[in-house]
Amino acid sequence: MSLNTKLYFLLFLLSVNYLFAQEYPIYTLQDKDVEVKDGVIVSTLNEENFFRYESYHLVIPEILHGQKIVGLADVNKPGDGGSLSGLFKNCHNIVELTTPSTLKFVGRSALGGQPIEILHLNEGLEEIRGYAFFTSRIMDNSFTLPNSIKNIEESAFGEINLQRLIVPKEVTRLINNALGRNDLSIKLLAKDGIWQDDDEKIYPSNEWIDYKYKRNFFLMKESPYTIKDEDVKVVIGAIVAVNKNINAKEIIIPNKLRGQKVISLQGYGLFKQRNIKKITLPKHLKTIGDHCFAWNKIENIVFPKQIYEIGAYAFFNNKITELELPSEVITMGEYCFSFNEIERINMPDNILKLSNNLFTVNKLKEVTIPKGVEIIGNSVFSDNDLTKINFNTNLKEIGDRAFFRNFIKEDIKIPSSVTKIGESAFKWNYEMNIILPKKKICSG
Numbered sequence: 195m196s197l198n199t200k201l202y203f204l205l206f207l208l209s210v211n212y213l214f215a216q217e218y219p220i221y222t223l224q225d226k227d228v229e230v231k232d233g234v235i236v237s238t239l240n241e242e243n244f245f246r247y248e249s250y251h252l253v254i255p256e257i258l259h260g261q262k263i264v265g266l267a268d269v270n271k272p273g274d275g276g277s278l279s280g281l282f283k284n285c286h287n288i289v290e291l292t293t294p295s296t297l298k299f300v301g302r303s304a305l306g307g308q309p310i311e312i313l314h315l316n317e318g319l320e321e322i323r324g325y326a327f328f329t330s331r332i333m334d335n336s337f338t339l340p341n342s343i344k345n346i347e348e349s350a351f352g353e354i355n356l357q358r359l360i361v362p363k364e365v366t367r368l369i370n371n372a373l374g375r376n377d378l379s380i381k382l383l384a385k386d387g388i389w390q391d392d393d394e395k396i397y398p399s400n401e402w403i404d405y406k407y408k409r410n411f412f413l414m415k416e417s418p419y420t421i422k423d424e425d426v427k428v429v430i431g432a433i434v435a436v437n438k439n440i441n442a443k444e445i446i447i448p449n450k451l452r453g454q455k456v457i458s459l460q461g462y463g464l465f466k467q468r469n470i471k472k473i474t475l476p477k478h479l480k481t482i483g484d485h486c487f488a489w490n491k492i493e494n495i496v497f498p499k500q501i502y503e504i505g506a507y508a509f510f511n512n513k514i515t516e517l518e519l520p521s522e523v524i525t526m527g528e529y530c531f532s533f534n535e536i537e538r539i540n541m542p543d544n545i546l547k548l549s550n551n552l553f554t555v556n557k558l559k560e561v562t563i564p565k566g567v568e569i570i571g572n573s574v575f576s577d578n579d580l581t582k583i584n585f586n587t588n589l590k591e592i593g594d595r596a597f598f599r600n601f602i603k604e605d606i607k608i609p610s611s612v613t614k615i616g617e618s619a620f621k622w623n624y625e626m627n628i629i630l631p632k633k634k635i636c637s638g
Contacts, residue, residue: 300322602620
């Protein structure tokens with residue numbers, strides 16, 4: 195090695211050592227800086243204190259306003275993606291962070307927008323919610339996840355510039371870039387089940403495996419799992435929260451939980467993205483909330499006869515092949531059954547509207563519009579295999595791209611009741627004629 199090469203190499207080592215040896219000015223949060231409710235920091239008040247340094251080390255103390263700090267509040271709602279505003283929305287210079295020993299959770303996007311390089315997470319921390327540190331760029335080789343961590347949600351971290359990371363034994367799934375858009379080796383410690391990815395490839399526990407940011411990992415229970423009282427929070431018969439560490443190929447929701455008849459699955463995304471193949475619903479169930487069973491692998495679903503409302507995205511992106519909807523169903527939210535493999539569907543006649551994108555991207559070949567339906571929303575049946583449509587005589591509106599990109603060959607006779615046809619409603623089908631009623635129709 196030449197003298198010049200040795201000098202360049204030495205300078206490189208010195209610069210790296212300086213980077214990690216550098217100490218940033220420390221600022222410890224004070225009562226005047228934040229608003230605290232029930233032990234949770236919900237907002238900052240005097241952010242001019244944080245502008246004194248270009249980069250600094252923020253320390254969150256155990257006590258503020260006389261309250262033990264247990265959480266950093268959610269900045270946005272599930273499904274909203276990440277926010278660059280975060281709790282410290284007007285400053286973006288937190289490079290090092292130390293959390294208090296009392297902290298239990300870091301909320302959604304709580305540290306959004308912060309370029310955190312060094313992160314000291316406390317033992318006792320249990321939950322890191324979606325996008326909590328999604329703009330982080332961790333470069334500290336000593337970074338570890340506390341053993342107490344039970345849940346790491348989607349895109350919780352940004353860059354993690356490490357070669358290896360141990361995932362605590364209480365964590366049972368890593369989904370949607372939970373550890374950021376990184377390629378590193380991870381060790382999965384949890385053992386009560388079988389680790390598998392989206393393609394059901396099996397991975398060993400307690401061994402180093404490659405984490406790819408597009409891959410999801412689930413610790414699956416092989417035998418059917420019946421939801422227990424301790425797994426849920428129930429309010430007046432409605433399940434509003436479920437233990438996030440339950441993953442099973444088959445899940446059974448019993449008729450009663452915590453001494454109450456289960457009539458609603460109300461919480462957002464209660465069983466979202468758990469690799470579920472089969473679900474048994476309680477017999478008294480009346481409503482299913484938004485995103486409830488989205489992003490699973492459910493192949494068949496039997497609904498209780500009195501169910502009347504199914505929320506938006508409730509069964510989005512599953513593998514359902516046939517759909518029999520009970521006679522009481524009157525409402526289905528947008529994208530409710532989109533991105534499945536539905537070939538046949540039977541809908542009740544008391545539905546008034548088919549919501550936008552309701553059955554987008556399926557395998558329907560023929561569809562009968564229920565008698566009560568007056569409005570077919572945008573893209574309801576787009577990207578299917580439809581060759582035949584049976585309209586009702588009460589239909590009033592056909593939305594934009596309602597039957598876009600199908601295989602319709604026969605001429606389409608529009609009922610005389612229709613007053614509006616949206617833009618590209620029948621575009622990208624085979625050459626066929628659309629026979630309009632004699633009266634004037636508003637078209638997109």
